[in-house]
Amino acid sequence: MxxxxxxxxxxxxxxxxxxxxxxxxxxxxxxxxxxxxxxxxxxxxxxxxxxxxxxxxxxxxxxxxxxxxxxxxxxxxxxxxxxxxxxxxxxxxxxxxxxxxxxxxxxxxxxxxxxxxxxxxxxxxxxxxxxxxxxxxxxxxxxxxxxxRLGPDPLDADADPERAWTRISRSARPIGALLMDQKVLAGVGNVYRAEVLFRHGVDPFRAGSRVTEGEFRAIWDDLVQLMGVGVATGAIHTIRPEHDHGDVPRRGADRPRNYVYQRDGWPCRVCRDEIVLQTLEARTLFWCPTCQPGRPR
Incomplete structure (x- = not known):
């Protein structure tokens, strides 16, 4: 989608x-x-x-x-x-x-x-x-x-992230599910969800109520920047220059290179551990257990 x-x-x-x-x-x-x-x-x-x-x-x-x-x-x-x-x-x-x-x-x-x-x-x-x-x-x-009916949109200059933080901070649902809930945050899909959690070292299975306000604010600010790049270029770019090794993405050379999305079984760009694919609330989730600690494999 x-x-x-x-x-x-x-x-x-x-x-x-x-x-x-x-x-x-x-x-x-x-x-x-x-x-x-x-x-x-x-x-x-x-x-x-x-x-x-x-x-x-x-x-x-x-x-x-x-x-x-x-x-x-x-x-x-x-x-x-x-x-x-x-x-x-x-x-x-x-x-x-x-x-x-x-x-x-x-x-x-x-x-x-x-x-x-x-x-x-x-x-x-x-x-x-x-x-x-x-x-x-x-x-x-x-x-x-x-x-x-929708939560705040990171691409809306007038959006109020406090609305999303209020819901996240009171929820026992995993943060990886909350970021995909359009009533909590509007516009975030599977790619941005996986990538932004990796970029901030947050375990996607951690309950929203256990995410700190500082972590949420950093995730929000990162989404504003990353999704803005997507609007400008028409493509998703999430890798910091020091981690971009010029490899060919799994789905073809015309696809953006990611940290974890659709890289299950491949080595993490940062720690070289294996990227894991799991299911979270009926959606596929990609993450690195070493860079995003908190849940056993």
């Missing part, structure tokens, strides 16, 4: 692609019937919280997307005035700027009065959404409701 940095990066990109003008919204697959009410409206901005993405439209409407395990966006860059590629496969939602149609369609240009069109210009973006868990039109009150 994509982690929070992916959604924040998508929000940034979609705002760049579409904000300030009307867009065409369609559902080639036919399963997003609500798209009709936002088709042709002005796209105000895109925002994200945790693993949720929102496309905000004029009139107080928003498209709420949760990618889930299998959802993703394809992006097409099309010369202005040309047709976008025909949707292939199960495209739940396609969003494209009206700028792509205005050059060849005078009626569309008239509908979009107030937008300055050029006969010639740069390419136009279209995005295709495939396989999401959720894709629905809600109002801004619904956006507030979704946000209210």
């Amino acid at each position: 994509p982690e929070g940095h992916t959604l924040h990066r998508l929000a940034r990109l979609h705002t760049e692609y579409f904000a300030g003008g009307p867009v065409r919204v369609s559902s080639p697959q036919g399963r997003f019937a609500d798209h009709i009410v936002v088709d042709g409206r002005y796209f105000d901005r895109a925002t994200a919280v945790g693993k949720h993405l929102f496309h905000h439209y004029e009139g107080g409407l928003a498209v709420h997307v949760h990618l889930g395990l299998y959802g993703f966006f394809d992006t097409h860059l099309v010369p202005q005035g040309e047709e976008p590629p025909t949707p292939v496969g199960q495209v739940r939602m396609r969003v494209g700027s009206v700028r792509g149609e205005a050059v060849r369609d005078e009626a569309v240009r008239d509908e979009a009065a107030g937008v300055e069109w050029e006969a010639e210009g740069g390419p136009v973006h279209y995005v295709d959404l495939r396989g999401p868990t959720r894709c629905e039109v809600i109002d801004e009150a619904g956006v507030v409701e979704v946000r209210g």
Whole structure:
């Protein structure tokens, strides 16, 4: 499942692609019937919280997307005035700027009065959404409701980490489970959970109530920095330079190199002990028993 940095990066990109003008919204697959009410409206901005993405439209409407395990966006860059590629496969939602149609369609240009069109210009973006868990039109009150169900997001400059610390400090659940609970912290997934606990030498099975406030604050600050790098680069980078030996990740050279995630059976980058894979609340967990002491193998 994509982690929070992916959604924040998508929000940034979609705002760049579409904000300030009307867009065409369609559902080639036919399963997003609500798209009709936002088709042709002005796209105000895109925002994200945790693993949720929102496309905000004029009139107080928003498209709420949760990618889930299998959802993703394809992006097409099309010369202005040309047709976008025909949707292939199960495209739940396609969003494209009206700028792509205005050059060849005078009626569309008239509908979009107030937008300055050029006969010639740069390419136009279209995005295709495939396989999401959720894709629905809600109002801004619904956006507030979704946000209210989630814990603070390290990528939100206005987030209050005290909310997360209050829940963690009172919980008997393992810290490794609490970091993945979206009601406690929004946006942290399996990779950031494993990596940040390793970076701070915290046993993932330790109860939240036994984590010190100093440890939590250090973990929070690290997530802010690491996930911010993810937004900027589109990839997860967690290894400090002194521990990056240039090895090829297990899942291929195009994948980021991690400390412990998906490195079970391999030597730890720091102590050379074997990285362990265990199950914690039905999710796979990767950790180093030597660098994160507290639980027997």
